[in-house]
Amino acid sequence: MNFSGWTNRSVQTWLLTAVASATAVAAVSCNKMGGDKNKSQNGSNAVGSNAPAKAETGPILIGHYASMTGPEATFGQSTDNGVRLALEERNAKGGIKGRKVEIKTLDTASKASEGKTVVTRLINEDHVVALLGEVASKISLEGGKVAQQFGVPMISPSSTNAKVTELGNMISRVCFIDGFQGYVMAKFAKGDLKFDKVAILYDQAAPYSKGLAEDFTAAYTEMGGAIATKQEYTAGDVDVAAQLGNIKTSGAQAVYLPGYYTDVGNIVRQARKQGVTVPFLGGDGWDSSKLTEIGGDAIEGSYYSNHYSFEEQRSEVQDFVAKYKAKFGQVPDGLAALGYDAARVMFDAMERAPSLSGNDLAATIAATKDFPGVTGKITLDAKRDAIKQAVVLQIKAGKPAYVTSVAPKGMDVVMPATGSGSAAATPAPGAGSAEPPTGGAAPAAEPTPAAATPVMRGASQDKTEPAKKSAGKGDKADPDDGGE
Amino acid sequence: MKTLAERTAAQRPNVALTALLSLAPLAVGVIAAFLLQAVLAPAVGPFYAKLVLDVGIAILLSVSLNIVNGFAGQFSLGHGGFMLVGGYTAAYLTYYGSIALWGTAEIHGGFMEGGDIFFMVACVVGGIVAALAGLLVGLPSLRLRGDYLAIVTLGFGEIMRVVIQRTGDVLPVAEAKQKGMLGSLTNVGGSLGFTDVPQYVSPTPWLEKTGHAGIFFTYIFVAICVVVAFRLKASSNGRALLAVRENEVAAEAMGVVTARAKVTAFVMAAFFAGIAGGLFGHQSTLSPSELGFQKSIDIVIMVVLGGMGSISGAVLAAIVLTLLPEALRNFSQYRMIIYALSLIAIMIARPQGLFGTKEIWETTWWRRLFGRRTKAEAP
Amino acid sequence: MTIFLQTFVNALALGSLYGLIALGYTLVYGVLRFINFAHSDIFMIGAWISFTFTGWLGWSTGAPAYALPVILVLAMGFCALLAVAIEQIAYKPLRKAPRLNVLITAIGVSLFLQNTGVLKQVFGTQPQRMPSLVNDHVMFTLAGVGVQFVDVLVVLLAGALMLLLQWMVFRTRLGRAMRAVSFDERTASLMGINVNQVISITFGIGSALAAAAGLLYALKYGSLKQSADATWVLLGLKAFVAAVIGGIGNVRGAVAGGVLIGFLEMYGAAYLSPHLKDVYVFVVLIGVLLVKPSGLFGKAVVEKV
Known part of the structure; x- marks a missing residue:
């Protein structure tokens, strides 16, 4: 009985104190917010800018x-x-x-x-x-x-x-950004492959895919190409037979498929089964070793735009690939x-x-x-988007092989240092069938690098001077190529 | 000796006083909402304030689903779908409505000024549209029971998701002005989600320009929902729902119009789910893939964990199940496994949920801890 | 005509898969009266474990002729054991609990299987390609439509398994016990049937069928997505819809429902619009339930007081 009485009273006191302190806190915080408000009105962009000014020695x-x-x-x-x-x-x-x-x-x-x-x-x-x-x-x-x-x-x-x-x-x-990548593929399809009629198959539930499809359409039609048909799928779809059937009858010369590699391999295999024989075109979402593993023969000869190529002899690329493989297998x-x-x-x-x-x-x-x-x-750039040139790769013998580079509008193409410094800035129409540039100057020991070789190459590049030199030479060749 | 009429008049409660008293819990709720926003949020910082906000929305969802699942015993898997409908309605109204009214999609005015009122109204309208959808889905429950109803509600949610995924991009301000509100009906963002909705519900501190008082608004709706749920549980309508849950045939024999009771429950639950969707849409981006089947299941789990029919249980489960994944975030790979295992364990150890149909203060352990007071005074 | 025929082949194959998965739902519903939400995950595990076994046995690059039956038996056996274990641990303690609890437990099991599957040590998050265990060639061409061996295999194998199940349910002692438990559990136990055993076996059989569906799916479509992917849930969900449309608890109904859903989806996609194919399925479901709540082949149950 005593005990409960004590609890009661204590609860009351506690409540009183709580309310009192709450009011105090509220008053203080209101003031503080007022101050913050002023500050944020003075400051131009970010509200707080209150990056913690912690000790300058810790991690x-x-x-x-x-x-x-x-x-x-x-x-x-x-x-x-x-x-x-x-x-x-x-x-x-x-x-x-x-x-x-x-x-x-x-x-x-x-x-x-x-x-x-x-x-x-x-x-x-x-x-x-x-x-x-x-x-x-x-x-x-x-x-x-x-x-x-x-x-x-x-x-x-x-x-x-x-x-x-x-x-x-x-x-x-x-x-x-999407706009540039759509433009890259459009330019490659129209300019290099000389395709006038391309079908699009995109993932309507993935903003990435949808965005690329739209930007490709805009760029491609502006260049005078025609979109044969526009078909959609959803990442969860197991069967896209209906869409592929429409594409087959549309008479398209290629299919633009800006999806993720998790879907692309499966879709391309289905397409081949259904007799869609034209090449597929894609974006950087294709970039994974799983693409060719799942796609197998079906994906052979297809093109996609990407940020870089494994074949590039730049030390950054080779080092990265070697280290990554060593660490993550x-x-x-x-x-x-x-x-x-x-x-x-x-x-x-x-x-x-x-x-x-x-x-x-x-x-x-x-x-x-x-x-x-x-x-x-x-x-x-001014919008804090990266300005880079894109490369177009073609799947050949189960590996992405370098085909060409495309620079943003208003910029000149800079050929990456893949070895053959004499390569033309804009490849011939039949670039797809041309010898992959690896076969050029630099370490031409293996014409088609096996999956394991980059390790070796990266390692050797770290140690040996000549390899670095060749990369440097490639870099030097850049301005000349760009000037063309 | 007074006449019978006089005696009954004396017995009859004072209408004004009763009305006032009945509003008391609501007033308490509003004060609590105010304190959460003005005292707690600044004190705990933005991250915990965000969690308080998330908890509020979760409470709204679980308490409202409890009306259908807990009280009426109708198994609904469409709560995510109702949330989607209400959320998109509200977001559509505030985004395109703001542009039509003020020419911009920014937050308009200060605390409780034009913009806030407009947003609250939009949420309520969202709730009403969701309630209409609830009526539409509830009607089949006249014919269907149990699992079948679950499938129909699930199907409804999936259809809503696919339909919304197929809508067009959100129009920028200039274009939206040109097309008008009706012209932009189908431009609610598609699969990217409804972006750029003015963020009226934001955990950022009190009275700041970005997001005035999200916690305050959210908890006002939470208070209304909880009070309504309690009132319903104690009312004859609520008893009718419980009777339907226990035995539909017997309930019908006792004069309960089971069809009407079930549909009412559906409509009420959908209304609050719609409001929750509206609040969600103004603090984050509504996206069709997130408010699907999985979301519905999350809410069902809250209700079942708290105990079917226990309002305080639903509230507690909403709090726990919102905070638990956050606490486990550092073990990202394993958090869903832990979550799944604890779910199974709780279902096996306590099949009736944490509190069964009882409220927290009706449980024996609560009585043992705190309940001696009233009895202590008697002897 | 070509499109029509091509769609027919695809729809029949997909419908057979749905039918196989739907059988599992229907069997479990028959004896336990609850929707086994974890069934689609058993199907997923069936596909992934087939892939894993193929790798272990070194058949990733080339498989002997007997590879398919071996993998089929292994996958079906594994999933049957897994399902019986799940049933013993998670569902059996809840025999007397409200059905909703079992449902929540099933959801818990489903989440557990999905999220365990994505762990690096189990299946991982990367999609994988299922090696083709059979020589996949065009068997015959019909009006310009190449019918592939895999398509024929899917339909034939699914059909055979369904017939086997049909025979088992209606012609064996075990089947009679299953039907008895489904009809009235208490009476069945009074008649000397070991109800718990029958329920476990039913679980195992349903899951073995799901595993077979998983293997066939992997063979037909080639790529396996990570275990928590929406693909699996959606496939399972549609198979469940098939079971409901056919009248849940009805073995023939499940098969018919599966084929119906397959045709609905593929023809809807081919002739109306491919984007709304999930919508067709669910709209038809709601329609069927409104007109005939017990499903097309189900018997209406009169509720007794």
């Missing part, structure tokens, strides 16, 4: 938000592998400004709504100074909003939707390469930035110029 923490689980898990995991590899390298070289770097990866479970929660958590609980992520544009759009609001710089490795960097000055990316896909590049661009900017505050770092990232990434020379 630098970067957040990575990625789909480690869910339907897009394979993309998130690849990206994270690339990021981890870059991190390891950086720390082995002594970190940034003498401080160690740490990366915290949190899972978004392939859901846009989780993107916001995860980024809020990384910024406010883990106090990261910068962010990397996400692969899917719809998640980047959510996470980017939060990053912009709190003034934390973010680099997206592979979100290609144009809207992502439009969120604000904190957001940049190291990949090219598999050939890196395009997303791993982009994750690697995003992390390295971030580290590079951190080293150069006057301070690690949000505004300084974002400005430094935006000023990135000619960064030698695996996926090409990365220069960020």
